[in-house]
């Protein structure tokens with residue numbers, strides 16, 4: 427249908443980004459193809475140590491599934507997006523396809539091994555998340571392709587993660603956010619993935635911050651070095667949510683706090699976190 | 705070009721012809737004359753337009769009417785049964801959970817989704833449930849009291 431209708435056609439998933447944009451006339455599609463009536467597009471399957479999400483799986487379905495116990499960072503994300511009403515509609519596929527610089531899923535999923543399955547008239551292909559999101563609002567999807575599945579490797583046992591976002595109110599995007607997934611060996615961090623949200627055109631994988639954590643004991647000195655590296659990796663813009671300096675400082679503090687929670691979770695502790703409000 | 709659709713609103717089946725671009729809230733207010741569902745912001749922020757779609761709270765300003773084809777919608781007018789206020793409505797009155805009332809239909813429907821899933825919500829559950837509903841009058845304290853009272857009133861139910 428997409429190839430038949432041409433450039434003026436758009437897919438409609440949860441509509442929680444597209445409909446507001448249409449009201450603002452930022453999006454002006456002549457045709458909308460509603461995916462919501464296609465059966466079997468909303469599911470969470472657990473197979474071969476990976477979770478497979480149907481493209482229309484709502485944030486609320488992920489929040490209310492049995493995921494929280496298994497991969498807490500996914501719950502942090504799903505339960506923290508906007509409010510109940512938006513989570514009841516918004517979808518994981520729509521969120522990745524929108525590639526909003528402030529979207530939460532792209533940040534969290536870039537700390538886990540994530541593949542995006544893209545379906546077009548020439549068949550299905552698998553794109554690694556880091557190649558899928560190319561720029562703000564820009565993905566590897568061809569015009570006649572859709573996201574058909576999101577595949578996330580389940581982190582190994584002994585791995586812990588946390589996602590923290592700082593927001594002014596529920597129904598707005600965060601001011602800054604940080605995702606950390608790590609594995610521990612005693613008090614030493616064996617491996618770590620760190621991603622920053624809302625401080626660049628896409629989620630930023632903070633490689634230097636990861637390096638500052640990997641192989642180090644969790645100490646004040648390590649945390650300061652990691653936070654410093656995260657601040658350096660951030661490339662925020664001043665806007666109504668805060669100045670660039672403010673966001674840079676904030677994201678460092680979020681990384682630091684997310685690490686301490688991830689470490690506790692890696693030890694098997696149950697730690698509840700929720701988004702932080704100004 | 706209008707499209708035909710069928711939707712059950714507050715238990716009553718309606719067969720309608722709607723413009724594809726019509727929003728759900730416009731259908732509810734203008735075609736069905738159920739004006740208890742309000743439009744506060746039209747930007748998916750305030751939650752004054754909250755209705756239940758197959759039991760789940762949604763912002764009806766951010767969904768097309770045709771998307772509700774075959775669905776069940778509950779609006780504030782569907783809370784009252786046989787001239788009796790719903791326990792949630794009664795609680796909002798008894799606990800002074802409203803002042804101007806503009807936000808109240810949305811808050812009550814968010815409360816209904818919460819209480820249908822969780823009979824004994826704690827304060828955190830309640831705050832989370834209404835995080836998408838803006839109230840400019842009450843400061844939320846009495847809203848939380850009303851929600852607590854509603855939970856108590858509905859325990860037997």
Ligand SMILES: Cc1cc2nc3c(=O)[nH]c(=O)nc-3n(C[C@H](O)[C@H](O)[C@H](O)COP(=O)(O)OP(=O)(O)OC[C@H]3O[C@@H](n4cnc5c(N)ncnc54)[C@H](O)[C@@H]3O)c2cc1C
Pocket residue numbers: 436437438439440441442443444445446481482506507508509512515516517518519520521523524526528529530531567571572573574596597598599600747748749
């Ligand atoms: C008030 C408010 C607050 C919000 N706050 C947050 C927040 O804090 N964090 C956050 O992450 N998000 C937030 N969101 C956005 C929300 O998570 C959206 O649901 C999400 O970004 C888009 O998903 P959707 O299913 O609604 O997509 P839609 O709005 O339906 O679609 C978005 C875009 O993706 C395309 N698309 C959708 N599905 C597919 C698919 N399967 N394949 C290819 N293309 C597709 C559409 O054509 C469209 O261009 C907020 C939204 C609102 C209204």
Ligand code: FES
Pocket residue numbers: 742743744745746747748749750751752753754763764765766
């Ligand atoms: S009118 Fe729908 S959210 Fe405000």
Ligand code: FES
Pocket residue numbers: 801802803804805806807808838839840841842
């Ligand atoms: S009672 Fe007036 S806005 Fe809530």
